[in-house]
Amino acid sequence: MTDSVQHDSAVLVHFSLKLEDGSVAESTRANGKPAMFFLGDGSLSEALEKQLLTRKQGDKFAFTLEPEDAFGPTSPDLIQYFSRREFNDAGEPEVGAIMLFSGRGGSEMPGVIREVSGDSITVDFNHPLAGHRVQFDIEVLEIDPVLEASDANSVS
Template identity: 85%
Template sequence: MTESVQRESAVLVHFTLKLEDGSTAESTRANGKPALFRLGDSSLSAALEQALLGSKVGEKRNFTLAPEDAFGSISPDLIQYFSRRDFIDAGEPEVGAIMLFSGMGGSEMPGVIREVSGDSITVDFNHPLAGHRVQFDVEVLEIDPVLEANDANSVG
């Protein structure tokens, strides 16, 4: 087991994400289920990985990342307009609702209904935290944890 977080480490962490107004956007502590991340697999931003490097088990770190270093800036290209006809099967869309949309190749993408105006419905496919400075409170629970043998990815 590695003593500190390295560039290719898997880390089991509890984290809380807060917005500039102090409100909590997400917390693994709320449901008591820590998150497992692997550095170097492109699931985390380079700035977030950099902030975790060198952490030791039991260590708590608190840092703030700018939008471009956290969940990205808001991209106008990810705001799309649909006709009410497109929602016939899904029912009446409500502002603020998150809906799944079929993307290219059959993948599903979540979108937030931003506006319903007459026959036009505005859907935002940006990450909900895009454009926000985010404060991270992270506690490292384990580094390179031993995963259970019955993991779905294991070959038996």
């Protein structure tokens, strides 16, 4: 185990993710299950990794990321319009509902129903936090923890 976070570290953290209005979008403290971040694997934004670098076990800190450094800006290309008949098998779509849609190659993509107007249904495929400034409150619990083989695949 190293004493500070490096470019290729695995970091076990508790974090809260808040929106500009102070509402909590996600918190590992709420369910008591910390998250494992793997620096350098491409899953974290460069700005988030930069905030974690050189931190030590026990560090508690907060910072705010702009949309382009967090979940990206809202893209109008990811807002799609569907005909109501395309929802016949799924039932009546409700504004705010999250539904899974089949993408290319059989993959599934979540989309949020933004508007239902007559025969037209508007679905937003942007990340729900896209376009938002977000505040992270992070506590570093452990750096490069030794994982049991059964835990290595279940912690993300």
